[in-house]
Amino acid sequence: MSGALKFPDRFLWGTATSPTQVEGHVANEWTDYVAADGGHCRVACNHYHRYAEDVEWMAQLGVNAYRMGIEWSRLQAAPFAPLNGQELERYVDLLDRLKAAGITPMVVLHHFSNPPWITAAGGWLNPAAVPAFVDYVAKLVSALKERVYLWNTFNEPDTYASLTYLLGGFPPFHKWRLRSYRTTIKHMAAAHVRASEVIRQAADGGRTPEIGIAKNWTFFGPFQKHALWDHLLAGISHHTFNRFVLNEFLGGPRRAASTFLGVNYYGLTRFKNFEPMVPAGGACPKQLARLGVVCDDMFERHPGGLGTILRNLHRRYGLPLYITEHGSASADEDFRILDLTEHLRELHGAVKVGVDVRGFFYWSLLDNFEWQFGYSKRFGLLAVDFNDENLPRTMTRVGEFYRGICRARAAPLAPPDASVPIHRICIP
Numbered sequence: 001m002s003g004a005l006k007f008p009d010r011f012l013w014g015t016a017t018s019p020t021q022v023e024g025h026v027a028n029e030w031t032d033y034v035a036a037d038g039g040h041c042r043v044a045c046n047h048y049h050r051y052a053e054d055v056e057w058m059a060q061l062g063v064n065a066y067r068m069g070i071e072w073s074r075l076q077a078a079p080f081a082p083l084n085g086q087e088l089e090r091y092v093d094l095l096d097r098l099k100a101a102g103i104t105p106m107v108v109l110h111h112f113s114n115p116p117w118i119t120a121a122g123g124w125l126n127p128a129a130v131p132a133f134v135d136y137v138a139k140l141v142s143a144l145k146e147r148v149y150l151w152n153t154f155n156e157p158d159t160y161a162s163l164t165y166l167l168g169g170f171p172p173f174h175k176w177r178l179r180s181y182r183t184t185i186k187h188m189a190a191a192h193v194r195a196s197e198v199i200r201q202a203a204d205g206g207r208t209p210e211i212g213i214a215k216n217w218t219f220f221g222p223f224q225k226h227a228l229w230d231h232l233l234a235g236i237s238h239h240t241f242n243r244f245v246l247n248e249f250l251g252g253p254r255r256a257a258s259t260f261l262g263v264n265y266y267g268l269t270r271f272k273n274f275e276p277m278v279p280a281g282g283a284c285p286k287q288l289a290r291l292g293v294v295c296d297d298m299f300e301r302h303p304g305g306l307g308t309i310l311r312n313l314h315r316r317y318g319l320p321l322y323i324t325e326h327g328s329a330s331a332d333e334d335f336r337i338l339d340l341t342e343h344l345r346e347l348h349g350a351v352k353v354g355v356d357v358r359g360f361f362y363w364s365l366l367d368n369f370e371w372q373f374g375y376s377k378r379f380g381l382l383a384v385d386f387n388d389e390n391l392p393r394t395m396t397r398v399g400e401f402y403r404g405i406c407r408a409r410a411a412p413l414a415p416p417d418a419s420v421p422i423h424r425i426c427i428p
């Protein structure tokens, strides 16, 4: 790769999925949910039965890491119950196949879904969720400690709590319940701290575990510089979704519970007359393009922000960082390739000035069930044909491009055919 940006040899080049989005056959609060496009997660990518093939695809991609979830609802039928041996075996087999392929797993313990008995008891509003989760984690870690050392307790607690209690996007679809949002975050933060203790204890004798959350980082701003109310809304959003959450998980003595911080980075949300100017918030992509807002099918892109936030988080918390998710959804593969190139350039810039970033996980391995949006958002390195009941996977051009990066352990300065930087591209 000519003119390449070299990364440290031990850097993890990975990809990521979550159980509800890819496995299928789950029994949690999403099972009966029907998304905006009519899709549901009951089969999803059938990764549940197809994981062996998907590991082969990962080997073809040349990734050396995989951020995967383990679905709590499969493993525990009741609070404090023993783990389901058969389901555990399946995950063990997946982990063994990853190992044989030279792929390091990072295991996510909570990714937007809960066992039905947690939901029935009031979800994370009920403080009883905390000891129940900690018990599950202790049992799981003691079963998997020889195979896993990277533990990601919670994926995007802010997204989970806001979509369940503020924005009405996730079951149970409540809106504007700020107190419930805050309680959920506080309970999850308490669970993280206690889970971190049991992971350290349970993993005794195995490889020293690494423990952290994945924080979704979104920048917020007004669309028009001097729009006072939009300014205010951006400030409130930043405080609620970024500052409050980081402080609950990493403030004061709680910082010691984490050995790393995961960052999920997709970009920027700007407000215009109180409306978020992103397709995921309902804004019309054509209108956004006319206004010069550069988006994929979900969010406004802001590659420069990645470098900024990595440097800031490094300065503030001094923890090793992983980019636990970055990717884009678009039918335009050139756009996705350019997006990846620009973000990796920023990432490289941060590493070069001494920010301790240890890995990058592309979201996602497969096109998958994108929660409220169903199957209409294509994030995969591998495309999945959901119209074919065999759910065939095919390598995308973005996947091929990422394979080149994983193999070279380096990112190109520019994508193969691109001449226009992403901040000047307008999606038609």
Ligand code: BGC
Pocket: 018, 021, 155, 156, 159, 216, 264, 298, 325, 363, 370
């Ligand atoms: C979540 C994923 C989701 C992705 C793209 C992240 O917020 O962790 O589950 O699919 O963003 O929207």
